[in-house]
Amino acid sequence: MCAGVSRRVISLWFPRLASDRVLRHGAITGPFALTLTEQNVNRIYCLNTSAERQGLHRGMAFSDARAFCPDLQSRPAQPEMDQQFLAGLRRWATRYSPWVGIEGDDGLVLDITGAAHLFGGETMMLTDLRQRLDGMGLNVQIGLGDTRGAAWALAHFAEGVAPAGEMLASLGPLPVAALRLDADTVTALKRMGLRSIGQLAKAPRAPLARRFGSGLLMRLDQALGQQPEQISPQQEPPHYGVQLNLPEPIGLEADVMAGTARLLERLCRKLEDRQTGARMLKLTLRRVDQQARNVELRLARPMRDPALILSLFARNIGKVDAGFGIDHMRLEATQVEPLRPEQVSHSHSDREVGLDDLITRIGTRVGLENIQRFLPADSHIPERSFMIVPAASSRAESFSAGSRPRPLIMFPPEPISASGPRPPQQFRWRRMRLTTLSATGPERIAPEWWLDDENWQRGFRDYWCVQTEQGRRLWLFHTPQNPGWFVQGEFA
Incomplete structure (x- = not known):
């Protein structure tokens, strides 16, 4: 900063940023609100001035709002789109100053030190700024002061300009909430009789520091310019x-x-x-x-x-x-x-690269999302031990069955006629009469009680690996609670 030039900061607050963003694309006459579900309750997220005049407010249950205002029009809120829109406004605001930052979820802060003369002075700059934002269909409240805290306070509680070097005189009548304090601190200060910034500035500092810590006095000093507060402009994301x-x-x-x-x-x-x-x-x-x-x-x-x-x-x-x-x-x-440079070997990386290129070529014809692969899942339930994911967004992983073998082919359980806790000597499956040559088991698998799976409501299962004389090697299980035998897989 040049010697003799005082710092000047603009704060822009968009009290209806979300609803203004939506209404820019299509004007709606009458009450309008955006809703957002919070803790299983659909509440008002943002609303226009017409809805506010009907007595509606943010955080109000949408069902209550419809009872008060039957002609209320609404749409679901999209907070992520609002933040993208605010980021676009930040880039637009760099026409006035290169030092532009985002203030919370609905505001901007501009350090215009040494830049106001390019627009004919502060008054002309603020006039141009407001006219352009009004033309965009945005409601805005503007504050200008020597500090970031003073500009924020004016934008939110007394829209206007604080003359250079007169922060206390301008902020003194404002409530203590204008210092960006949390609700509990504001309530405690009011109970002490400190309702305005002027009263707080005159109060003894030591008792305040003991009761509220250093945060309260830091906010006061930042607003009055006795402690610096930086404005960090966001770095533009790389454009490819x-x-x-x-x-x-x-x-x-x-x-x-x-x-x-x-x-x-x-x-x-x-x-x-x-x-x-x-x-x-x-x-x-x-x-x-x-x-x-x-x-x-x-x-x-x-x-x-x-x-x-x-x-x-x-x-x-x-x-x-x-x-x-x-x-x-x-x-x-x-x-x-x-994608950083890396040393690759012909034995492993080339094979993966070739597979990815093949997936890409096929994906251009059928769509990448239609090319899928199996991946292991953390579950001892056979049906839940794997998952199917898009091959383009995942890496191949090896399956590990531990000490227990798992069949190569798995299908929904198919019942067979048998009784008793041990595998039957003879049984019919898929119109074939099979004879048991040897059986290995049982392996008891209990259901995952935290999941509601109707296929496992019968309780635990005893799995057997059965080798038949006809050459089939099957995976059978028995349900002791509701006696029955089923075939669920076949080994290679």
Whole structure:
């Protein structure tokens, strides 16, 4: 900061950020609210001014709100979308200052020290800021002061501007809650008769420190400028996108592939610089009639080899209708994963890479989510000892049955006619008459009582490995509680 220049901070509070975000895409006349389920109760998450005038408020049960306001319109809240929208507003606000941070879930903080003169002064900057936000359909409350705490207090409790060097005079009438204190501390201060910041600033500090700790006085000093508080601008996430403007429209598949190759070389250099690889790529081809055609590619492993990725693009690029020509191409890695340099051996890594490439090639035809693999699961119940997951998002793991063998083929239990606790000497299964040659067991498996599985409601099972004279090696079990015999698997 230059000598003689006082620090100035703007706080932007969007009290209806979530509802404003939704209503920007389609205006709704009358009461409107967003709802969110909390602890099995559907409550109001955010609402517009019309709903507030009807007496509704945040945290109110949605059923009660509908009783008070029968014409209330609602939609489910999407907090993750709200945070993405707030992040976009933060990037937009850098037009006023490079030092912009996010304040909580619904606010921004800007350090405009030395920047206000670029807009004709603080008044002109605030006017321009408000007009642009109003044009976006956003309700905003703005505070400006020497400190982050003072700007926040003004934005939330007395929208306005605190003259430079007069923080106590501006904040004195505001309630102590304007110091960003928790509810319990605010209640305790009110019981002591300290309701405003001015009263708190005049109170003896030692008793306050003993009772409330250093946090209370730290917030007071930060607001009045007696203790520094930094504003840390968020680092922009890396953008993995490249584009190519063509002087003349192209339409041949070979030309589109050549343009894609140039884009891939530039994109893969970006990926290599950040030691990442692409898992999902999107190629946008804009035609001269301003219509766009998208080609998406999903990979079974992170990759940054331009030649290999280009060969995978070839199939879908050939299906694109170029119309009267393509004059703009854009390639973006929409999902990336770490891919650091590593030394590989021909015995292991090459085999895995080859399998991933095969999954990718098949996935471009049938979809990666349709290629699945079996993985072991932590359960001693045979039916729950494995799970089926997409092969592209998982790694192969070896099954370990311990000291107990498990059949290669497993199917739902099939009943057979037999009695007694030991395997029958002769039985019929799948229209075959089989004779027991030898039997190994029993292995008793108890049900997992914490899971509601109707197939195991009969209780525990005694499993046997039965070798028949006909060559079949089957996995049988007996249920002592409700006597019966079943075949559930066959060994190789």
